[in-house]
């Protein structure tokens with residue numbers, strides 16, 4: 101029995117599993133019985149949440165059924181974009197101009213704030229600021245991209261439309277147009293997660309792994325969490341940072357899980373010089389996205405399928421990897437890519453591309469962070485601002501924007 105979904109969060113070993121400084125010391129069981137806050141999940145959202153909450157004023161426990169950094173955060177390609185998957189024009193149609201602009205500006209400030217936190221904490225995770233280039237594809241052609249760039253500029257967001265000729269001259273890319281922006285980043289997501297968990301531990305947070313939360317009861321003033329070890333811990337507040345293993349009772353939200361694939365080349369791959377300053381993605385369905393790493397690998401991904409189990413198919417993983425490598429080489433105008441790592445995983449999506457960051461319906465003491473899509477890291481940063489503010493009794497102007505999303509949702513089987 102468990103309160104959250106259980107699934108394989110990555111098929112085959114992602115690139116980051118072979119990098120140093122990704123392990124974190126943990127206990128096998130909680131040392132105490134009562135905590136001010138219990139965070140379930142030691143991925144990037146649990147790590148950023150713990151680090152935000154660990155200010156010495158409260159006791160915090162992070163608990164995970166896996167080793168820290170053993171979930172989706174290990175599989176992430178870590179394109180840390182302010183530019184969210186849903187274009188500003190589509191989000192404006194769905195939410196209205198004011199709400200859509202607020203989402204975009206919040207994701208922009210989230211990248212800035214994350215960048216500050218990494219610098220202030222001295223977290224070594226290959227963090228680099230990057231520009232982004234969104235190139236035309238079968239979903240948005242040059243006219244749609246031009247209109248999108250104009251809308252963004254009107255809203256005060258940094259965006260430059262690049263036409264076909266300039267795209268060819270500057271970047272050697274043969275597409276009809278692109279949007280250039282300047283506020284994103286990249287990192288090693290495993291080192292980043294481990295770094296924030298270690299920092300939270302230094303500030304007094306207790307980390308437990310290999311123990312699962314099997315049941316939860318909101319008792320009014322506190323939450324009781326039953327563990328697979330047979331223990332029960334009592335929390336003033338419980339926060340479920342369980343990624344795509346969301347709380348089963350939250351299957352009522354409009355939240356779907358799809359499959360996605362990724363590759364990494366060997367280090368020192370032949371690539372255009374400009375790529376090291378950019379995140380590159382295309383406005384297509386399925387889309388392709390790529391970037392370089394600090395040791396000169398090309399990391400690319402995409403080819404998403406609306407099937408939560410397709411990523412488990414090993415033959416499909418090989419086929420998808422070849423397609424991604426072929427498309428990436430064509431877009432960059434390089435020779436064939438020398439693939440070193442291939443991996444796949446599930447990926448949570450919501451109809452408007454926004455995460456769900458708020459209370460669990462029916463409980464004021466339980467919070468959840470889920471949804472995420474292709475901007476999981478950016479949204480984890482936002483969650484680590486909104487939920488700690490609520491716990492501290494402060495208001496956050498965007499609480500409703502990300503949290504109050506159960507209205508009108510349809511219940512699906514857990």
Ligand SMILES: Cc1cc2nc3c(=O)[nH]c(=O)nc-3n(C[C@H](O)[C@H](O)[C@H](O)COP(=O)(O)OP(=O)(O)OC[C@H]3O[C@@H](n4cnc5c(N)ncnc54)[C@H](O)[C@@H]3O)c2cc1C
Pocket residue numbers: 102103104105109140141142143144145146163164165166167169170171172173174175176177178179180181311312313314341342343344345360361362401443444445446447472473474475476477478480
């Ligand atoms: C191939 C791929 C590429 C991606 N690329 C990007 C990208 O470029 N940029 C980006 O921003 N995002 C990207 N993402 C998305 C990003 O990886 C996720 O949004 C993010 O890692 C989610 O972090 P998390 O901490 O919420 O979840 P996780 O890292 O999965 O952590 C959740 C943890 O909760 C634990 N848990 C669950 N249930 C329980 C329980 N009952 N008891 C105890 N522990 C429990 C799990 O064991 C797990 O360790 C990508 C995802 C994939 C799969």
